Amino acid sequence: xxxxxxxxxxxxxxxxxxxxxxxxxxxxxxxxxxxxxxxxxxxxxxxxxxxxxxxxxxxxxxxxxxxxx
Numbered sequence: 217x218x219x220x221x222x223x224x225x226x227x228x229x230x231x232x233x234x235x236x237x238x239x240x241x242x243x244x245x246x247x248x249x250x251x252x253x254x255x256x257x258x259x260x261x262x263x264x265x266x267x268x269x270x271x272x273x274x275x276x277x278x279x280x281x282x283x284x285x
Contacts, residue, residue: 219236219237221278222278224277230249232248233245246258
């Protein structure tokens with residue numbers, strides 16, 4: 217199980233995405249503007265479309281549970 221969190225940035229800090237494992241350990245952290253590149257770099261190549269769709273649909277500050285296939 218993974219937890220996906222979208223974080224709203226400020227004027228100087230961009231929006232980010234965090235992906236955490238079942239123990240809430242940070243697994244991936246990347247800019248919202250670079251979702252595909254961030255997912256590839258962190259080893260989520262096979263799940264890019266699914267995770268990208270989730271990221272696009274969740275609100276900032278909400279933790280979404282995701283179970284990989």
